[in-house]
Amino acid sequence: MGSLSRFSPAPAANRSKWTLAAYLHMARKHLGHSPEILLKSLATTSWDIAPGETTVSPPAFYLPNQLERVTGWEGKRFFPYEHPARTMQGGLSSDHGPTRGYLLKDVWLIDGALYKDNASLWLSIKPTDFPRIIVDHEIERGAVYCTQNGNSWFGTWLMEDCVTYALACNEGVPVTTAPSARFPLFTQAPAYEDWLGMKPLRLRTAFFRELVLFDDLSNNRSRHERYCAMGEKLLAHVPHEEHPGVFILRGGDGDLRFLRNELEIAEHLHNTRGFRIVNPLKTDVPSIVAACAGAHVVIGVEGSQLVHGVNVLKPGGALLALQPPNRFVSYFKYLTDRDHQHFAFVVGTPEGDGFTIDIDEVERTLDLLPQ
Template structure:
């Protein structure tokens, strides 16, 4: 299992996407029905289960400020909780004779996209490689297109999937590195994948959980957290504020630094900046935190990787882009979720410190 051969091989497979009727693109991962139809074998790795979504902590009148959402259909229901969540089982699929090129995996008439288009080489998009550099038997693909687009999902999903890949075959991903902090995390989490954009996969193993956070995923996520905490142990402290600044999709909080500094002065919060600090510096500050605070976004997942059960997250939400994505992870890890919705000012927003303090009191801080 897992034989890797360095072999030059010619294949025009990447050019089939230009032929009419042959282009059937899919995002990679969570394509169970498609994978089942293509698989030579499929099996269940872990069963599904059900949980009840807990209510978030928030002040009266906050939800009424929301003017727009992102990846959240019904903020009122999501934040009030009390509903049952069905988490799908984790399944594996083995596909024979697949090809991996320029952020895509090709199988028959189908291609699976591992990256958003803006991360791919435009030149290679029009002139894909025709020379394959390696043949891999039992390649296990743990990357997802969502994980390569959103850093938070890479940490929670792709890094957790790596354990599945290592157990079932040879972990394989593309050689495109979308995040500055990625390689440092891979070192800490003992991830050592094969990186390639030109390979023939004799057997390719894929995984699917249909966005579920079943017990097995919690176990894998917790194992990664324990690895990080063993490297960055710390005594309990009040909390950490993670500055977002202008990183990622724009959502500018006009008084972000002011709020962070006041929390440091009044309550002893630590402050880290994802645009300036290394992973080591960020995790050292987050380890032991009782509360994680910051603007809604993937940068908060640095802190979520170290928070232990019973800790809390306070998310500062832009009123025109309210998102409940982070709550999926806090619910899985028994972490309290709270939020304050900002006040719009032209294209940006600001947060009322008094509302932050009142929300902290709800968390018994």
């Protein structure tokens, strides 16, 4: 069903197909004539692709008094809105919902947003310019796997959107939004897509006769299996054997989380424990995957760059996140819990425009991990 034979440019008679869907939606919101309607609520049919489940979380590995240093934490999406202590202590029962599909008919894609009747769904951050009124393509049956968060952050794209791609291939032509000058394609995305066998259709405007959308944020068994399958595809491209670990540098990329002694810690672990050091900003994807493959431990400042190592981390392996005290993020613990790996952390102390991490605390936390 995912064959590109299901895609064709709009027929000559329809090539200049016009729509004011975006403008009508903008007018309704501005005038307050209609309440917000979820696009998926207009689905012709919906179904469970995979069942949900309930799990109990294991505790993280950390030294005493670490959590007392936390002064701020992430509160978006499913990150906890409360202090991360309860999450890190484990023993929480979590209900992971089913993976679901939704079939809609006659849907417009206009500059990063989907429209049908008086409902919309943004797949990218809202642009500042005026939306288009002409579409270039007509799709018989498409399946959108990208999300607004995935189009905004590399780590989310690789850990979430790419996992949903496998579902899209089973339901129609896998579709994602086309890059633009304001939202370019992630630099390392083409290489990952090549190794993962991803061949999406990138569009800025289109009319879908049928469109499939997904609920695929639950960390259920289906998502675990698809993520593991991604890792195996990456590992198939490189020779690898087990090694102590890899330190993935963050540097100054993305949201600022400036670990002032980052390189000192990395070089210390290289010298004392044989850890490899990877700078993903200066290394190509094949070299990154080769360095991370087989690692028992992945370590680095909490952030998207860690996904390079988590992608190929085996069950029983561990992730050690170096957390800024004013921005503690629990996201990776949910993934390691799902994928039967261990999660550990060290919280830094503020210093100037960044923070520092005690090397001795890193060593002692590593010693807590199962061998």
